[in-house]
Amino acid sequence: MKRKHKSWKLALISILSIAMLAACSGKGATPGNGSTPSSSTPDTTAAPGNSEPAVYEENGLPKDEKVTLKFAYWESGTGREWIDYAISTFEEKFPNVKIDTTYSPKIDTIISTKISANNDDDMFDIFSAFLGENSAAVAAALAKEGKIVPQEDLWERKLYDGDGKTLGELTNALNKSTPTLHGTQYALPYSQNVTGLFYNKLLFEEKGWNQSPQTWAEFTELVDTIRADNIIPITYPGKYPGYLEFSLGVNQMYATADINGNLDSFNKNYKNYQTPFYMSEESVNVHNKIYELGKKKAFPDGVAALSHTQSQMQLLQGQAATASTGEWVQNEMKDSIPEGFQWGFMLIPMGEKAEDVKYYSSHPGGGHYIWSAKPELNKKWAKEFILWLYNLDVQLQIAEKAGTLPVRADFLNDESKADKLQDAPKAVLEYLKNNNVKGASPDLRDVSLTHQNADRAMKLVRESLNDIASGKQDPLPKLEEAEKLLQVAVDAQQ
Amino acid sequence: MRASQGLGPHPTLERKGKDILTEMLIKERRLGNGWRKKEKVQKLVFILIGLIPAFGGYVLFTLYPNLLSVYYSLLDWNGINAKRFVGLQNFIYMFQDTYVWRALWHNLIYMITIPPLVILISLLLAYLLTSKNYKGNSIFKVIFFFPNVLSTVAISLLWAFIYDGTFGLLNAGLKIIGVDIGNFYWLGEKSTAIWATIPPSVWGMVGFYFVIFMNAMTTIPKSLYEAATLEGANHMNKLFQITIPLIMPIIRVAALFLMLGVFKGFENIMILTNGGPSGSTDVIGLYMFNIAFGGGSQSYGYASAIGMLLFVVMVGAKLIIDKFTANRSAEF
Numbered sequence: 001m002k003r004k005h006k007s008w009k010l011a012l013i014s015i016l017s018i019a020m021l022a023a024c025s026g027k028g029a030t031p032g033n034g035s036t037p038s039s040s041t042p043d044t045t046a047a048p049g050n051s052e053p054a055v056y057e058e059n060g061l062p063k064d065e066k067v068t069l070k071f072a073y074w075e076s077g078t079g080r081e082w083i084d085y086a087i088s089t090f091e092e093k094f095p096n097v098k099i100d101t102t103y104s105p106k107i108d109t110i111i112s113t114k115i116s117a118n119n120d121d122d123m124f125d126i127f128s129a130f131l132g133e134n135s136a137a138v139a140a141a142l143a144k145e146g147k148i149v150p151q152e153d154l155w156e157r158k159l160y161d162g163d164g165k166t167l168g169e170l171t172n173a174l175n176k177s178t179p180t181l182h183g184t185q186y187a188l189p190y191s192q193n194v195t196g197l198f199y200n201k202l203l204f205e206e207k208g209w210n211q212s213p214q215t216w217a218e219f220t221e222l223v224d225t226i227r228a229d230n231i232i233p234i235t236y237p238g239k240y241p242g243y244l245e246f247s248l249g250v251n252q253m254y255a256t257a258d259i260n261g262n263l264d265s266f267n268k269n270y271k272n273y274q275t276p277f278y279m280s281e282e283s284v285n286v287h288n289k290i291y292e293l294g295k296k297k298a299f300p301d302g303v304a305a306l307s308h309t310q311s312q313m314q315l316l317q318g319q320a321a322t323a324s325t326g327e328w329v330q331n332e333m334k335d336s337i338p339e340g341f342q343w344g345f346m347l348i349p350m351g352e353k354a355e356d357v358k359y360y361s362s363h364p365g366g367g368h369y370i371w372s373a374k375p376e377l378n379k380k381w382a383k384e385f386i387l388w389l390y391n392l393d394v395q396l397q398i399a400e401k402a403g404t405l406p407v408r409a410d411f412l413n414d415e416s417k418a419d420k421l422q423d424a425p426k427a428v429l430e431y432l433k434n435n436n437v438k439g440a441s442p443d444l445r446d447v448s449l450t451h452q453n454a455d456r457a458m459k460l461v462r463e464s465l466n467d468i469a470s471g472k473q474d475p476l477p478k479l480e481e482a483e484k485l486l487q488v489a490v491d492a493q494q
Numbered sequence: 495m496r497a498s499q500g501l502g503p504h505p506t507l508e509r510k511g512k513d514i515l516t517e518m519l520i521k522e523r524r525l526g527n528g529w530r531k532k533e534k535v536q537k538l539v540f541i542l543i544g545l546i547p548a549f550g551g552y553v554l555f556t557l558y559p560n561l562l563s564v565y566y567s568l569l570d571w572n573g574i575n576a577k578r579f580v581g582l583q584n585f586i587y588m589f590q591d592t593y594v595w596r597a598l599w600h601n602l603i604y605m606i607t608i609p610p611l612v613i614l615i616s617l618l619l620a621y622l623l624t625s626k627n628y629k630g631n632s633i634f635k636v637i638f639f640f641p642n643v644l645s646t647v648a649i650s651l652l653w654a655f656i657y658d659g660t661f662g663l664l665n666a667g668l669k670i671i672g673v674d675i676g677n678f679y680w681l682g683e684k685s686t687a688i689w690a691t692i693p694p695s696v697w698g699m700v701g702f703y704f705v706i707f708m709n710a711m712t713t714i715p716k717s718l719y720e721a722a723t724l725e726g727a728n729h730m731n732k733l734f735q736i737t738i739p740l741i742m743p744i745i746r747v748a749a750l751f752l753m754l755g756v757f758k759g760f761e762n763i764m765i766l767t768n769g770g771p772s773g774s775t776d777v778i779g780l781y782m783f784n785i786a787f788g789g790g791s792q793s794y795g796y797a798s799a800i801g802m803l804l805f806v807v808m809v810g811a812k813l814i815i816d817k818f819t820a821n822r823s824a825e826f
Contacts, residue, residue, distance in 0.1 A: 112573065112787060115574055116574075132787070133788060138574070145574055239767065239768045240768065302677070302679020302683060304772070452796050459593065467771075
């Protein structure tokens with residue numbers, strides 16, 4: 001009898017365990033789970049007996065409704081210190097709002113998985129605009145499907161500490177240069193990522209090298225001089241050839257177009273994948289220039305084996321004169337920078353005249369999207385949080401801790417604040433101040449191509465890049481092949 | 495009293511007694527049958543409880559996703575847009591995709607090099623340690639098994655350092671023995687990259703199979719070796735005529751696991767070369783992963799079609815192994 005009792009007890013425990021597992025896997029079964037509508041439950045302890053709901057003066061949002069925002073943060077070279085500061089000050093100011101953050105250097109993979117799972121309850125309320133190597137295509141698809149919320153209205157919002165001024169007024173026409181998806185802005189940059197060639201000023205001074213070549217001829221001369229000193233002129237992580245494009249990529253195509261007076265048509269073609277694309281005059285010019293540098297041995301031997309840490313270490317250890325990367329490099333490598341290293345920045349000039357415009361790549365890595373299928377209150381608070389990132393104290397953290405460039409004009413115009421920038425971003429500002437420079441955002445397009453041939457074309461060019469940069473591969477045949485592949489993808493989509 | 499009078503038991507009492515006894519027996523039998531029935535039910539419930547979590551897990555986490563990917567392979571879908579049924583278009587495209595064939599070729603190179611090398615080295619090491627009673631046997635066991643406790647990431651990073659052109663151990667070692675090849679990046683050249691990715695895999699896998707083979711070898715009766723020694727057999731005779739034939743079923747399973755593992759795996763390639771230089775180490779798993787989650791347009795439909803191909807190839811590889819390595823088990 002005792003045995004019988006025991007065995008049934010065992011069965012009951014097992015069934016309970018299974019039932020619990022089933023409950024765990026249930027879709028939004030429990031209340032207060034994440035950012036489901038149920039998470040916006042009224043706080044019954046707030047303002048008892050008051051028929052008027054208490055609202056915040058600054059934004060008119062209710063004080064008595066608790067909201068949890070799920071936030072996906074890309075922990076890149078900028079680290080997490082600054083965002084933690086922003087979150088804690090926001091939560092302190094608005095105690096009914098909790099931000100539940102997921103940090104990851106591979107946040108794009110986590111976000112993509114959640115997007116594909118198509119579970120709105122489980123999805124992040126706010127998530128990084130970095131959606132992998134092909135952010136542009138993914139973001140364009142999200143915008144097209146109405147999955148993300150336009151944020152253009154934020155330009156008209158008064159900043160929390162802006163003395164009555166709006167975001168648009170205090171960000172130096174950032175609203176004009178913020179990239180669009182199908183004509184609408186969905187992620188407003190709270191910082192600027194600028195890419196190009198970073199170098200050690202002291203080494204350049206010591207060797208007497210030209211720190212600001214103004215023409216392509218001057219630049220190639222510099223490459224020859226550095227090579228003659230038995231130092232690698234430009235390093236980049238060949239394992240991820242896209243890094244080369246930080247200094248010799250779409251921004252140089254824009255420069256070519258601008259110098260040749262084709263800027264508008266190139267911009268339109270580029271954003272809409274209009275052919276000729278790989279075989280456009282601008283693309284051929286840039287790839288030929290990479291090939292020319294490759295023949296001059298401008299890049300490291302065995303570059304294809306280098307990871308981005310290895311290539312940046314080559315710069316820090318003086319084996320390479322310059323590295324193709326972004327202004328975040330200082331913060332990213334802060335533990336390995338030798339004493340006396342002084343950051344310098346330059347762009348590769350495409351023109352023949354010193355006054356020809358140069359282009360830097362501006363990456364909208366500093367924006368966040370808001371998921372549209374969330375409760376209205378969550379979306380409102382998500383926008384408030386995005387606005388919070390433009391507070392001067394948060395912008396200061398962006399400068400000091402993230403090592404990147406803030407966007408508040410009154411920050412950059414205030415010398416005492418601008419002095420808080422790390423040396424690499426300072427070097428960028430210095431270069432931008434002294435040269436005829438414009439920015440291009442290569443990441444964002446108005447159209448996304450879904451046909452597999454578009455991927456194959458991109459893969460073909462990316463795979464050829466190391467060979468072109470080693471002077472082993474003439475770019476033209478590869479570009480022609482890629483163009484044919486792309487044409488099929490474009491035709492299929494029409 | 496009737497007994498004392500020489501009479502038998504009272505007939506009525508006797509009948510009553512028998513009836514009671516029969517009734518008791520029937521009741522007991524009834525009770526017994528019921529208990530057994532309940533026991534059967536209990537057994538069934540117990541078996542179900544034992545099976546359901548495992549089977550449920552298998553259905554939920556293996557069977558269901560696999561069946562779902564069959565469905566996905568028939569779609570044009572990037573995880574965001576509306577699913578569009580395209581029939582066999584993904585498969586047709588796949589057979590025209592030169593990158594698929596290139597990746598499969600690289601997989602084939604790995605399949606014909608890594609499993610044989612792992613099995614050969616593991617067998618040799620296991621035989622050495624079981625046949626000879628070396629002083630440091632236990633230390634050797636730990637050393638040989640050590641790579642197996644390291645993650646693929648750690649192994650890959652370690653070997654990336656070994657192959658580094660500037661600071662790498664390999665170039666330094668070669669220099670010591672008088673072969674100066676300068677700052678040669680083994681993983682950065684198309685001619686060497688694919689071959690350079692083989693030793694890390696072999697090194698990482700040997701430990702596990704070494705332990706499996708060694709345990710299998712210790713179960714072989716010593717008398718067989720003693721008899722062979724009396725017959726004049728040397729070590730090679732013993733290894734190839736006693737040891738290997740007797741542990742052949744285990745080698746067969748090892749070969750199967752290795753083949754499937756090598757075919758599916760791509761983590762080490764991703765870390766060591768990311769498929770480069772110029773796609774010279776791209777494998778089908780990595781290609782599929784990049785199509786689904788990489789820098790492309792995230793075509794889950796096409797990636798699923800490649801997954802189906804992967805499945806077919808692996809089933810084919812299993813059948814080939816079955817055909818060429820018969821399941822001969824020996825009793826001893």
